[in-house]
Amino acid sequence: MASAAPLPSRAHAVIIGGGVIGTSVAYHLTRLGITDVVLLEQGQLSSGTTWHAAGLVGQLRASEGMTRLVQYSTTLYAELEAETGLSAGYKQCGGVTVARTEDRMEQLRRTAANAAAFDLECELLSSAEALEHYPVMRTDDLVGAIWLPADGKANPTDLTYALAKGARMRGARIVEKTRVLDVLTADGVVRGVRTDAGDIEAEIVVNCAGQWAKQVAAMVGANVPLHSAEHFYVVSEPIAGVHPDLPILRDPDGYTYFKEEVGGLVIGGFEPEAKPWVSPDAIPYPFEFQLLDEDWEHFEILMNSALLRIPALESTGIKKFYNGPESFTPDNQFILGEAPECRNFFVGAGFNSVGIATAGGAGRALAEWIVEGAPTTDLTGVDIRRFAPFNGNNRWLHDRVAEVLGIHYEIPWPNREMTTARPFRRSPVHHLLDAAGANFGSKMGWERANFFARDGEAPVIDYTWGTPNWLPWSAAEQRSTRTGVTVFDQTSFSKYVIVGRDAETALQWLCTADVAVPVGRSVYTGMLNARGTYEADVTVTRTAADEFLMVSSAATTERDKDHIRRHMPAGADAHVVDVTSSYAVFGVMGPRSRDLLSVLTDADLSDSAFPFGTSRVIPLGYATVRATRITYVGELGWELYVPAEFAVGVYEDLMAAGEPLGVARGGYYAIESLRLEKGYRAFGRELSPSENPVEAGLLFACKLGTDIGFLGRDAVERARAEGPRRKLVGFRVETPDPMLWGGELILRDGAVAGQATSAAWGETTGACVGLAYLRAADGAVVDADWVRSGDYQVSVGGVLHPISVSLRPLYDPAGERVRG
Structure with missing residues (x-):
């Protein structure tokens, strides 16, 4: 499929990477009418990560959006042969997932409920019923299982070649053995690529370079945080009773999966502690159809589990050991979208072992994003803008990826927190919260107090589907907020200053609410896209005639800034400045919040002088802070915006002055409960590009x-x-x-x-x-x-x-x- 002709001097779009993702993007761009496409592959098609993928295609995902994405993949894969003459090797064989513990079975029952919500067929099974679907497994140690008849499997290389042929049939050029040396830009916009066979001018460049995607992104100063890990599976000799129609078997309590292949089994899994590979900047070239050394010692935990589940393996030989490096992201979700650092530079990478299942849907979604200039569906969970530059630190990624791979088959506990590469970002009063018994969660890298344990008790989470160990402590924080006063460290809020002669005009266009308010007033507002659905949920405070302070959720800093910059009215004298790290934020909430603050300030906080929605700079102890009367918990309260250098003193003053009032410290679990009683929405859950x-x-x-x-x-x-x-x-x-x-x-x-x-x-x-x-x-x-x-x-x-x-x-x- 390599092109013998010289490279074209220009193309509308250049795709870097000829794996299943790159070919899917090419296929879908041409289906959308963008036929002037050149796909460049440094080796041969599918020769990076794709060729050694296991090829599992499980449709049911945690969200409806991702489930629909994979459902589209399966429809496409089944139709490719009729269109292109090449089979994707796709077979709908169904899938069985088994549970060894009651906790796992509870997860599977919840999974079945999700399937019902998404109108996807799923059946709860007893262990005896599971055996009927998968006769070669042991079941005496199982609690139960689920059956997903729509699950299937594909041949990764065949799928890649079928997608590539479909793209070529509509005009795309596929060029192998051509390495991209640089991505050319001017004034922050892509202009083309430089290869070892010459330059190509282009309006669009799409980075689908797999585990090389971080290197390619660095060529334009963009951040694609991923890191390779060694990923293992073996292929057995034929086993009696194993046939092509045998379902996929997943045994997540044993970290393993099983797929039929030529009468034997592919046996792979996701071990709890992975082996990160080399730094993303040190991946060797060439690395074509290559594997890493066998590591039977590391594979032992998976093999022992496989021997338990499939007794016939005790007397069956192993034909091949595969150790293929694969890239993983810090949060176990793939990366899609236009890089905020460089216009017209798009990324589809970091697929965390679900590339085959998601390639069809992800390729279509990215192609639509390219053609329309914005996502056409809710892609918040995989949007590249969920990461900040600091997430690209290779040492941090190395340590985080060791945990991420194992998450695939870990029980997805409610409120599960990552444990590796932490603590990361810390507010100025982190040490005070820690000393007070805080349990910390993480959001956008920020260490945030979930709750505070009672004196003498360990601030740990015992994960459960039932009533958690920390609930009495969080409940006490809720009671304090409803009846007294509680102080919350909310420093992780994203904070931006919108400044310039046309700041008001710009924000009137960006915001749903009327922000043409007097100085010192705060407004709750959304920011939408052209489809009228949510891109952000913020408060805007006018701080001067030409200046506004915008406050948003912790997780959305990069996407908010990108959205604002992209949709500023043309020619407007208005600029966005990220001041997130400049200010600590303390929420002082509850019916006695006025009493507490009045101990530390001479400012008039009465309802007549300081009504709801008012924001003023006031003295507080020795410090000077911005106090905004607003709430996310449904009680009288103020958010204090404190310059970082004064944060420790202000926090200490609040706790000391509040002691006679019975002041409590509060965490984010209490905030969540309190805001739900009040029906307050949260971006990413109640508000998204779907609503x-x-x-x-x-x-x-x-x-x-x-x-x-x-x-x-x-x-x-x-x-x-x-x-x-x-x-x-x-x-x-x-x-x-x-x-x-x-x-x-x-x-x-x-x-x-x-x-x-x-x-x-x-x-x-x-x-x-x-x-x-x-x-x-x-x-x-x-x-x-x-x-x-x-x-x-x-x-x-x-x-x-x-x-x-x-x-x-x-x-x-x-x-x-x-x-x-």
Whole structure:
């Protein structure tokens, strides 16, 4: 398939990397009408990571978006031969996943509920029923299993060549044995590539270079945080009873999977402690169709588990040991999208052992992003902008990847925290929180207090699906916030200054709400895309005639800045400056928050002098801080924006002055519970590029009553006129027994109606509470009468519990507490 002709001097799009991802992007670009495509491969097609992939195609993923992406892959793979004459080697053989423990079985029951929410066939099995699907396995130690009939397998190399042929049939050029030496740019925009066979001018460059993608990205100053790890599987000699239609078997408690191959079994897995390979900057070249040395000692944990599950392996030989390096990302999600550092430089890389399953859908999604200039679906979880430059540190990546590979088959515990390469980013008062018994979670690298343990007790999480060990401590923090005063370290907030003569004009276009407010006022607002769905959920405070402070969630710093810069009105004198690390933020929340702050300041904090939404610079102890009267917990409170150098002193003053008032320290688990009782939304869960303000119940934060245009306004007005097909509601479980974590299936009158976007224990309401989008089975408009007329249940591990549903906040629906 190599091209003997000289390289073209230009192309509309150049794709770097001829593995399954690069060929999928080429295939889908040409399907979308971009036929002037050149794909460059330094070796031969599929010769990097693709050729030694196991080829498993499991459809069910943690989110509906990723499930749909893989579903599209399977449809495509089944159709490729008819289109191209080349088979992808795809076979729908089904999949069995077994459970050795009750905790694992609880996960599988929750998985089955997810499948029901996504309208994907999934069946719970007893161990005896599992044996009927997979007769060669041992089952006497199993608790149960699930059966996913839509699972399948593909031949990675055949799939790559079929996609490549499809792209060539529509005009793309595939050029092998050609190495990219540099990516050419000018003024922060891609201009082409330099290869060992000459230069190609291009408007678009797509980096699908697999484990080389970090090196390629560095050519334009972009950050693609991934690191290779050694990844193992073996192929056995033929085994009696193993045939081509045998399902895929996954035994996650034993870290292993099994796939039929030529009458034998491919036996691989995801060991708990992986072996990172060389630094991303030191991957050898050439490295074509190569493997690393066998390491039977490291593979032993997988082999012992395989011998337990498939007894026939005790007397079966091994034909081949595969140790192929593969790239993994810090959060076990792949990387897709346009790099914020360089325009028209796109990335599809870091597929964490799911490249074959996701290649079709990911290739289509990236091609649509390229053609449309923005994602056409919610890709937040895999968006390249979820990472910051500091995530590209190779030493940090090396240590993190050792943990990431094993996550594939670890029980996905609620609130599971990574343990490697930490602590990472620390607020100025981290040491004070640590000394006070904080348990720390991580968000965008920030170490954040989840909860504070009682004196003398270890601040650890004993992971469980049921009531967790830390709940009494978090519940106490909730009670303190509702009845007294609690101080939260919220330094991890993303913070930007929007400054310039046209700052107001720019923000009026970017924001749904009217931000033309007096200096010292804060506004809650969304930022949308052209489709009228959410790109951010922020507060904007006017700090001067030509300056605003924008505060956003911790995880979205890079995507927020990129969104703002891309959608600034042309020619506007307005600039965004990231001041996240310049300020600590302390939330002082609760009915006694005014009493506490008044001990430290002479500023008038009365409701008449300092009403809700007011933001002022005030003296506080010896420091001078910005105090904004706002809340994410539904109580009287202030957020204090403190210059980093004053943070320790201010925090110490707050705790000392608050001692006579019974001040408590609070963590993010308490914030989550408190905000859910109030029905406050969170970006990434209730708000994403899949939801619009009509569905989310946030039309009040849209300036539709004015004639002021904003990005996405036309789409919001259409959505309002058509009526929502989904509606966000709050819910409360009728009994205090079941523990909810988010993602649970919601039923209306016995039929699937949605999933919990978020859920947690609500101490004030005395049961678990949450938020969920409800939808009608027939796709009809979902109005208030429809919501109120239903009878609702939530599935918790397969057990149904009655819930009450509300369109108003469950706690203090009139908002009297906030007004203080």
